[in-house]
Amino acid sequence: MTERKHGIVLGGGWAGLLAAHVLARHLESVTVVERDVLPDGPRHRKGSPQARHVHVLWSSGARIVESLLPGMVDRLLDAGARRVGFHQDLVTLTSHGWQHRFPPRQYAIMCTRPFLDWMVRDRILGTGRIALRQRTEILDLVGDAKRVTGVRLRDMDGGAVESLEADLVIDASGRGSRLRHWLSALSLPPLEEDVVDAGIAYATRVYQAPPGAAAGFPAVNVAADHRLREPGRFGVVYPQEDGTWMVTLSCTRGAGLPTQDGDFLPYAETLRHPLVADLISRAEPLTSVAVSRVGANRRLYPERLEGWPEGLLVLGDALAAFNPIYGHGLSAAARAAAALDGELRGSGGAPGATRRAQQAISAVVDDPWIMAASKDVEYVNCRANTTDPRLSGGVAARQRFSDLIADRSIRSSAVCDVVTDVISLTAPQSELASSRFLSLMHKDQVLPELTAPPLTPDELALVDLNPRSTVGVGGS
Template sequence: MSTKSGQHGLVLGGGFAGILAAHVLAAHMDSVTVVERDVLPSRPEPRKGVPQARHSHLFMGAGARTADALVPGLLDAWTEAGAQLLAAPSDVAFLTKYGWLPRTAHDEFVLCCSRGLLDWVMRDRVLRNERITVLTETEAVGLTGDARRVTGAELRHRTSGERTVLEADFIVAATGRSSRVDDWLAPLGVPRIPVEVVDAGTAYATRLFRPTPEMHRDTPGIVMIANVTGEATGGVLLPLENGLWTATVIGMRGSEPPTSDEEFQDFAKRLSHPAMAELISAATPQGTARGFRGLLNRRLRFEKLPRHPEGLVVLGDAACTLNPSHAHGLTVAASAVAAMRAHLRRHGAVPAVAGRAQRAVSRSAVTAWQLSVNDDLRHPDVVGPRLSPMVRAQNYYADRVMLAATRQPDVTRALLDVIALAAPVTSLMRPRVLTASFRNAGGSPTDSSADPLFQPRGA
């Protein structure tokens, strides 16, 4: 259903979620304004408003396919610009606390490129739409309206300080992990939105490397999943465009990685397998190591409000921030926009549809929240609720599945589908997965010292 005839849409935030949302709104509105605090780069490069832009992004195929369904041709545009598609797990070596997953043939993949390239390609395609206008160097500092309906936003130009109010028929807040949407709604009379926080103190350090062409071509991606109950360290090595590698080391509270160039390599040597440290030691560093802190899980429970304010949908990290070591942020953002689009198509972009769309956005993040939080709650120094008996049981079964996945390719594929958010968690309760998981319940971990670079593919 289209509800044009002079309607104006407003998107606060010009990041990944915001640009996708603007594309969707433009199909229902005569005009859409995107408010962005930075100057958007004219080429693929990081920008200040995306603090995690310089770190490794594991964009699983399920999320990339969702984005491509929203913006047809986007996946081809990413690969034409230099992004690489790695079949998963055959081209990506996954190390769990029970050993390496077999590099078996599967139809999942990982899209590998810099965040700068990922965002730039999407902006280039979406902003060709003449209905969409971007206000750069401008930030939202509040919302207008009342508890019943949000009617616009108060904006401030970051250079001149000039303040204006921009009204709209439908507003999307995609203001990222530093969002203050809950603070902005309070003066309008909206009750305080319940907030959930789980913080295991996750921290990153990332450095780029240039391998030889042969190393770049022949080395699989490497994902070492952090064991939160042990030293709680992990790492990621992925190919980027222009023949580069991105290497990220991960630690949780008590084992945070250093950010100095000298200590980066030493920390990589502490990981549970030497492959990543050995590979980057043979490559040429490009630039300095960069750190990133404050990587917690936080979600606003809009569905618990007695009444959702009409005309406003909050999505992306502004609605649900996830520990990025679980690699779900981009997929959850794309899924949220897809959920919103489904309601706009069914009911039109009328203010009253916002509550339904917001509830759909919240539901789209439930699986990712459960996977991220259940795992982080295992950390002995986590800030959050106590592990409930239900979560303990879920974690016990997750461990059994992970152990079986190191030995049986069928279980590997089933587990990877859930990790990629391509299948619901309940799919791991299918008889073949149940049987394999409990058959291995008393088994011992596989040998994690085996080199993943020489494991056979396509088993």
């Protein structure tokens, strides 16, 4: 695509800025169009409501960010972000019981989303190679069914409307993208879309962790058990860059959520284990509860559209958005940016190059899509409108296999390694069907089931934890 000169990225969020950074390597000029004013610091903004809730960046995404922005991971860690080794630095009650804390194979970066966004944004925009149009709204695409040649924009302060030409337009405008509408205005047939909606909602408060606990106490995750055929309730306590704990309680449709501060602790008591409740009852709340209806797993299939227009790509949540409990959105967007880089490097501006780039970008969302969607369809009250054959027919057999894996993974180190590679998007999901993995499932040593959270005496002392948290439930 070497003769492409100007690229426009629609949306200055995580996916948009990573894509813009990649475009700037290959094109003469790049413009990012963003409705908000992007803060000059780790602050919240209207267009990123999810930033009030916990975010983890899996090691697969972190490695891509590091390759695009060398030194970035150390900068995040030096500024306070926690590197949480899976599963050494995490205490998890999975659907199948307490996870043994095996030596870490992968990790996740834990920090607030405004901090992560700002650190990465500051670095990307600091190169001076990207023009940013803030307080500017995308109205529609310019061009025809064969080729997109630009966008029509509206200045949100003055109201002026203008067209901006581009050789390549990338839609990274998030879950609320109007791409389907824009394409139909260009007389293209409707894009196919899959939706799997378990009705996920999040409620979050930030707490001051007890002294020493933000750095010395493990991250905590208490998950629901989808096999119980009842609405799921989840809770996490994740350390943040500023010595706080971010506590998110979440649920599937029908479980309700605390919307008032006074309801937060009682709700935490209803999780499958009281560990989260015990921790927050020892910590000072710093914020009121923030609630978000998160939205469905939703995936578009641009690669299936026979006449995909030249000069247009879609990535990030605009292409596929997942139940955030699995923590895949940021890493999937990073993988899309890496795929875009590979395509821009390799394919030149030959006819069909955009279509091939879109195929490569769409391919990287398949694993996070199927991981989230296949788990979520199991929850009661889940609403699915999907043609994905993997989500219908044979579901029960697949679920039995995945339950078997989940059961082994919490007690077998080698099985856990492979599963963590897959969950972190480091290895493909197909790895779980490989003969190597199947033989591990049979051969590896299986440790006894844990009947309580695996916390050390030093960790318990750090938070002065009372005994009920350490003599808890087993699995289901």
